[in-house]
Amino acid sequence: MSFSARLHQKALPIWEASHNHPFVKGIGDGTLDIEKFKFFMKQDYVYLIDYSRLFALASMKANSLKNMALFAKMLDATLNIEMDLHRQYAERLGISAEELEATQAAPMTLAYSSYMLSVSERGSLIDLVTAILPCAWSYYEIGKKLAEIPGAMEHEFYGEWITMYQSEEFGEIADWLIKLLDELALGLPESELARLEEIFFNTSRFEYMFWEMSYNEESWPSHVR
Numbered sequence: 001m002s003f004s005a006r007l008h009q010k011a012l013p014i015w016e017a018s019h020n021h022p023f024v025k026g027i028g029d030g031t032l033d034i035e036k037f038k039f040f041m042k043q044d045y046v047y048l049i050d051y052s053r054l055f056a057l058a059s060m061k062a063n064s065l066k067n068m069a070l071f072a073k074m075l076d077a078t079l080n081i082e083m084d085l086h087r088q089y090a091e092r093l094g095i096s097a098e099e100l101e102a103t104q105a106a107p108m109t110l111a112y113s114s115y116m117l118s119v120s121e122r123g124s125l126i127d128l129v130t131a132i133l134p135c136a137w138s139y140y141e142i143g144k145k146l147a148e149i150p151g152a153m154e155h156e157f158y159g160e161w162i163t164m165y166q167s168e169e170f171g172e173i174a175d176w177l178i179k180l181l182d183e184l185a186l187g188l189p190e191s192e193l194a195r196l197e198e199i200f201f202n203t204s205r206f207e208y209m210f211w212e213m214s215y216n217e218e219s220w221p222s223h224v225r
């Protein structure tokens with residue numbers, strides 16, 4: 001079994017919980033409360049700012065010129081394609097780009113991005129790739145699953161979200177990160193693999209918690225905001 005398949009198997013119950021989460025189901029059948037989606041979009045936007053920094057750091061830590069260029073391409077895709085989706089949704093929801101960018105990170109958003117940044121700054125390239133993989137991989141899986149629902153991609157509001165995440169372009173990013181992880185893991189001792197497994201498990205949990213936070217619109221208590 002490849003290392004990525006081992007990680008996927010270990011985190012499967014969490015990934016399944018994400019697939020079955022009412023937030024994700026609501027995007028799929030179009031019934032998700034727009035207010036919850038608005039909360040999610042704003043938090044996701046500030047999350048993606050830090051995620052972009054991780055691609056920049058990955059380019060810095062990359063082991064070849066080819067990988068440096070690929071991480072730079074992913075940085076570009078996040079800042080200019082994925083985040084454009086957010087800016088477009090924000091416009092439809094009456095939120096300006098400035099307001100979107102000024103969003104204060106909620107506790108879970110801050111915990112998730114700080115965890116990824118800390119693991120990646122302290123560790124080597126494989127630590128970084130392991131930390132960011134559940135993000136790119138699980139969204140592609142979710143996008144593919146939701147796209148199978150008849151009419152979901154044509155939904156007047158959530159259709160574009162599903163269309164983006166199930167796209168070949170995002171599939172390629174996930175596949176490439178999986179392939180790189182498996183290459184970097186070759187020959188590593190079990191103690192290292194177990195340490196990496198914990199990182200993957202943690203960011204898989206954070207992915208689940210991000211749906212949960214968004215569904216409950218969970219931010220700082222109003223008296224400490």
Ligand SMILES: Cc1ncc(C[n+]2csc(CCO)c2C)c(N)n1
Nearest residue numbers: 044051077078082135136139173210
């Ligand atoms: C909480 C959260 N998790 C995952 C993604 C999806 N995502 C983030 S970066 C990237 C790769 C290319 O931009 C993908 C697919 C998200 N938006 N928000």
